[in-house]
Every structure is written in C-alpha cells, then in structure tokens.
Amino acid sequence: MKDRLPGAIVKALSSAGILIMVFILYFLFREGMPVLKSVTLKDLFFGDLWYPAEDPPTLGMFPLIVGTVAVTALSSLLAVPFSLLVALFVSETAPRPVREFLKPVLEILGFFPSIVLGFIGMVVLAPMLQERFDMLSGLNLFNASVLLGVLTIPVVSSLAEEALGSVPEDIRNASYALGATRFETTVKVVVPSALPGILSASLLGIMRAMGETMVVLMAAGGAAIIPLSVFDPVRPLTSTIAAEMGETPVGSPHYAALFFGGILLLLMTLAVNLLSAWIEKKGTFSR
Amino acid sequence: MKSRRKILDNLMTAATWGSGIALTALVAGIVAFVAVKGYSVLSLEFLLEPPRDSMTRGGILTPLVGTIQLVAVAMGFAIPIGVATGLYFAEYAKDDLFTSALRLAIRSLAGVPSVVFGLFGLSLFVILFRFGPSLLSAALTLGCLTLPLMVTASEQAFLAVPRDYRDASYALGASKWQTIWKVVLPSAAPTVITGIILSVGRVAGETAPIMFTGAAFFAPNIARSLFSEVMALPYHIYVLATAGTFIEETRGIQYGTVLVLLLLVLGICSVGIFMRSRFRRRMRR
Numbered sequence: 326m327k328d329r330l331p332g333a334i335v336k337a338l339s340s341a342g343i344l345i346m347v348f349i350l351y352f353l354f355r356e357g358m359p360v361l362k363s364v365t366l367k368d369l370f371f372g373d374l375w376y377p378a379e380d381p382p383t384l385g386m387f388p389l390i391v392g393t394v395a396v397t398a399l400s401s402l403l404a405v406p407f408s409l410l411v412a413l414f415v416s417e418t419a420p421r422p423v424r425e426f427l428k429p430v431l432e433i434l435g436f437f438p439s440i441v442l443g444f445i446g447m448v449v450l451a452p453m454l455q456e457r458f459d460m461l462s463g464l465n466l467f468n469a470s471v472l473l474g475v476l477t478i479p480v481v482s483s484l485a486e487e488a489l490g491s492v493p494e495d496i497r498n499a500s501y502a503l504g505a506t507r508f509e510t511t512v513k514v515v516v517p518s519a520l521p522g523i524l525s526a527s528l529l530g531i532m533r534a535m536g537e538t539m540v541v542l543m544a545a546g547g548a549a550i551i552p553l554s555v556f557d558p559v560r561p562l563t564s565t566i567a568a569e570m571g572e573t574p575v576g577s578p579h580y581a582a583l584f585f586g587g588i589l590l591l592l593m594t595l596a597v598n599l600l601s602a603w604i605e606k607k608g609t610f611s612r
Numbered sequence: 613m614k615s616r617r618k619i620l621d622n623l624m625t626a627a628t629w630g631s632g633i634a635l636t637a638l639v640a641g642i643v644a645f646v647a648v649k650g651y652s653v654l655s656l657e658f659l660l661e662p663p664r665d666s667m668t669r670g671g672i673l674t675p676l677v678g679t680i681q682l683v684a685v686a687m688g689f690a691i692p693i694g695v696a697t698g699l700y701f702a703e704y705a706k707d708d709l710f711t712s713a714l715r716l717a718i719r720s721l722a723g724v725p726s727v728v729f730g731l732f733g734l735s736l737f738v739i740l741f742r743f744g745p746s747l748l749s750a751a752l753t754l755g756c757l758t759l760p761l762m763v764t765a766s767e768q769a770f771l772a773v774p775r776d777y778r779d780a781s782y783a784l785g786a787s788k789w790q791t792i793w794k795v796v797l798p799s800a801a802p803t804v805i806t807g808i809i810l811s812v813g814r815v816a817g818e819t820a821p822i823m824f825t826g827a828a829f830f831a832p833n834i835a836r837s838l839f840s841e842v843m844a845l846p847y848h849i850y851v852l853a854t855a856g857t858f859i860e861e862t863r864g865i866q867y868g869t870v871l872v873l874l875l876l877v878l879g880i881c882s883v884g885i886f887m888r889s890r891f892r893r894r895m896r897r
Binding site: 508537 | 617618620621623625627628629634638639642692696697699700704713718721723724727729734736756760763787788790793810813817820823824849854863866870873874877878882885
C-alpha cells in the first residue's frame with residue numbers, strides 16, 4: 326500500500342503532458358473555429374487579401390500560408406544540405422579532437438535565442454543586402470530564410486550525426502576491406518543505412534523553421550503579399566500571430582482568425598513531426 | 613579510373629572540412645560581433661539600473677530580474693512534472709494505452725511552435741484562469757514549452773542508472789519506491805540537474821510565448837507579485853529594436869542587451885554541457 330501511492334503520484338503528474346497537449350488542441354479549435362462564422366473556409370484559405378483591421382475585416386490567409394511555405398522551403402534548401410555536410414564531417418571525416426570540439430559548437434548554436442538572430446537580421450544582414458543589391462529594404466524572404474537556416478543547422482546536424490554515428494563500425498570496415506575509399510564507403514554504405522535517421526533529422530529541421538517566430542517577425546519584412554522573388558517581403562503565419570495578437574480585441578473575427586492560423590501551424594508542424602517519428606520507427610525496425 | 617576515385621574521396625574530405633570550418637566561423641562570428649558591439653555599453657551600472665527616460669538611458673535591471681523570475685516560476689512548474697514523467701517512462705511505463713498516449717503527447721509538444729504556446733497560454737492562463745497578462749501566465753506558458761525537453765533529459769538520466777543498482781536494492785528487500793527514492797534518484801540526480809540547467813538556458817531566451825501572456829513593454833518596477841506584468845530580456849530587445857521613436861538612438865543599449873542575453877544563455881548552457889560531459893565520463897568508468 327505504501328508503495329502504491331508514490332507510483333500513483335508519478336503517474337498523475339505525468340498525465341499533465343497529455344492534458345497540456347489536449348488543452349492546446351482544444352483551445353486553438355475553440356477560439357479559432359468561430360472565424361468560419363464571418364468567412365467561408367474557401368475565402369479564408371484562398372483569399373489573397375489580408376486586411377484584418379478594417380471594418381468589416383478581409384481575412385484571406387493565402388499570402389500568409391504561402392509566406393510560411395516559402396520561408397520554410399527556402400531556408401531548408403539553404404540549410405539542410407550544409408547541415409548534412411557538417412554531420413558527415415563530424416561523424417566521418419573529422420579527426421577525433423576536431424569532432425570533440427565541433428559537437429559542443431553545434432550544441433551552443435542550438436541554444437542561440439532566436440531573438441538574437443532576428444536582431445542580427447534586422448540591423449546587420451538587412452543593411453548589407455540593401456546596399457549590395459540596391460534594394461528598397463533588406464527585410465525580405467531571403468534575409469529571414471538565411472537566418473532561419475542558421476537555426477535549423479544544429480537541429481539537423483546533430484540528429485543526422487547521431488544517425489550516422491549509430492551505423493556499426495563493422496559495416497564500414499567491411500567496405501574498407503573490399504578496397505572502397507572513404508567516399509565510396511560513406512555514399513554507398515554508411516549514408517544508405519543511416520537514411521531513415523537522416524530523413525527524420527531533416528524533417529525535424531524543417532519543422533523548426535516552420536514554427537520559428539522571432540526571426541521572421543523581425544527580418545521577413547512583414548508584407549502580406551505573395552512573393553514573386555526571393556527579395557520580396559513576406560508575412561508568414563507565425564509572425565502574423567505574434568505581431569497582431571496584442572492589438573486585437575478578444576473574441577473578434579480577427580482574433581479567431583489568428584487562432585485559426587495557429588491551428589494551421591500546429592497541424593502542419595504536427596504532420597511533419599509525426600512523419601519524422603514514423604520514419605524513425607520504420608528505420609529502426611528494418612535494422 | 614583510380615585517380616577519379618581518389619579525387620572524389622579528396623573532394624568529400626575538402627567539402628566536409630569546409631562545412632565544419634564555416635560552421636565554426638559562423639558561431640564565432642556572431643558571438644564576436646555581438647561582443648564587440650555590446651562591450652562598450654556593458655558595465656555594472658548597466659546591469660544594476662532600471663531603464664530610464666523612455667528606455668533611452670539607464671540599464672536593464674528590470675528585464676534582467678524579470679527573466680530570472682520567469683525562469684524560476686517556469687521551472688517550479690516544469691521540474692516536478694518533467695522529472696515525474698521521465699521517471700514514469702524509465703521505471704513504470706507498461707506497454708499500454710496511457711504510455712503510448714503520453715509518448716505521443718510529449719513528442720507532439722516538442723514540435724509545437726513557440727507562438728502557438730503563446731496562443732494557448734493566452735486563452736487558458738490569461739483569459740480562462742483570469743491570471744491576466746502576468747508573470748504567472750507567462751511562466752506557466754514557458755513551463756509547458758520546456759516540458760518535453762525536461763522529460764527527455766530526465767528519462768535518459770534514469771535509464772542510464774545501471775540495472776545492477778536496482779537489483780542490489782531489491783535483493784536487500786527494498787520495495788520499488790524505496791529503490792527509486794534511495795538508489796535511482798540519487799544516482800541519476802547529477803544528470804537530471806544537468807538537463808534542468810540546459811532547459812533553463814532554452815527558456816531564458818524565448819520571446820514568442822511571453823509576448824501576449826505577460827511580458828511588459830515597460831514596467832517601472834521589478835514585479836513584486838505573480839500577477840504583475842514583467843519585463844524580460846528577449847522582449848526588451850524586440851521592443852527597443854522595433855517599436856518606439858528612438859530605435860537608432862538606443863542601438864547601443866540594444867547591442868548591450870543582446871550581449872547580456874547571449875552571455876546569460878550561453879553561459880548557462882556551457883555549464884550544462886560541461887557537467888554532462890564530466891558525468892558521462894564518470895559513468896563510463
């Protein structure tokens with residue numbers, strides 16, 4: 326009897342995790358769904374005008390969704406290949422002391438507050454871009470994507486490195502014994518067997534970029550338009566919520582629309598997250 | 613043919629070395645840049661004076677203390693739950709519905725965007741619980757955000773305790789809870805604490821979750837109650853850099869604040885990383 330109580334307490338405390346996740350879903354839907362009273366689902370998704378402060382407000386989220394997709398895609402394009410190279414370096418080519426040095430460097434980069442990178446995007450990268458390319462403003466899709474990329478590097482690199490590192494040494498040695506070079510061993514033996522882990526790492530990096538707020542809020546320019554070039558400003562969902570939530574009255578259609586944006590974000594990141602978990606699980610089974 | 617193989621091999625070596633060097637340069641470059649720009653502002657007065665004259669002068673005492681208060685309250689909420697959940701996974705979890713639901717929930721929480729945590733905190737703590745925009749609401753939101761990190765860290769800490777320890781305790785007739793309390797917890801404690809330190813580093817730099825749950829644009833005093841709004845370092849940077857009429861004039865203060873935040877966060881994390889590597893080495897022995 327004396328032994329049951331602590332166990333029950335531990336279990337009760339841990340159920341808080343489930344409770345919080347359920348509450349997040351419940352509150353987003355409770356506050357977000359009423360937006361459909363003032364706009365149809367089709368106009369909400371495909372309307373390309375976002376004028377939430379007017380009366381009546383125009384709540385077309387298409388530019389915001391495109392903004393999120395654009396910034397996520399461009400930053401992943403810039404950062405994922407680089408991150409995988411870093412992972413290969415740490416796991417395959419770096420000498421031991423260099424590896425021991427680089428691992429904490431990666432981890433420290435992972436702890437950089439996003440506000441610091443947003444700030445750098447605003448006061449350093451933006452003026453540089455403006456001067457170099459003779460633009461009206463350096464706050465744009467490209468700027469935000471570069472800095473988001475910096476934030477994804479530690480996520481992708483350290484997880485991919487873990488996947489590469491868990492490939493048994495025997496397999497490598499077998500390949501070397503057959504006369505393969507390190508390049509051939511890496512490309513034909515190590516990377517294929519670590520592929521599920523590498524894919525899942527890349528997906529988690531993409532998820533991080535998708536949900537990141539401060540960098541896009543400060544560096545993406547904030548115009549709710551559909552970008553035609555990488556130097557156009559964008560206003561992704563995250564920065565829209567962060568910028569507008571403070572100024573909108575609770576319960577208004579605008580308020581509900583911002584929560585609806587939260588639902589979209591949550592569903593998008595959740596889908597990527599669960600896909601990555603599924604790939605991980607499948608990968609470990611086949612081994 | 614042979615030379616082509618050799619060239620490809622060298623190419624990979626060169627490319628990976630290049631990426632490693634670029635990464636190091638990037639991290640060192642950011643830290644050095646912020647340090648050089650912020651160094652001139654940094655002084656004891658900067659840390660010990662509240663902002664004055666519409667935040668164009670003075671220091672950062674109020675946001676600095678606010679960040680510490682937020683972290684403390686957030687940890688007070690997240691540590692018991694996070695450590696208990698880690699303990700549950702490591703010691704109690706059966707292959708049942710509750711466990712898989714909990715795993716799924718923690719995994720999902722880890723991926724929830726920080727701004728969505730902000731929305732959640734706004735609707736639950738600020739509005740429904742009527743805490744208002746306050747230290748308590750913001751800290752609870754941060755606590756929820758850090759939960760998955762804490763769970764993973766403590767689960768790994770408990771799993772790293774060798775089985776022999778538990779078996780020895782059981783052999784002496786100890787019950788399950790006695791074993792956990794007297795054997796597992798003490799031997800896992802250093803690693804758990806390391807995980808907590810790393811979570812603190814993560815929480816201290818978060819901005820989006822506190823923007824509409826309790827971070828103040830400006831507060832004249834340090835928060836004296838859980839229900840007052842607080843200034844926080846990350847939000848202070850955002851405010852100075854984007855709002856107000858003195859953006860250019862306060863550039864110096866902005867760099868100084870960024871430097872303090874960066875030193876704070878990286879300092880905490882370095883302690884955590886260093887401690888972890890020491891414990892790992894000891895465990896291996």
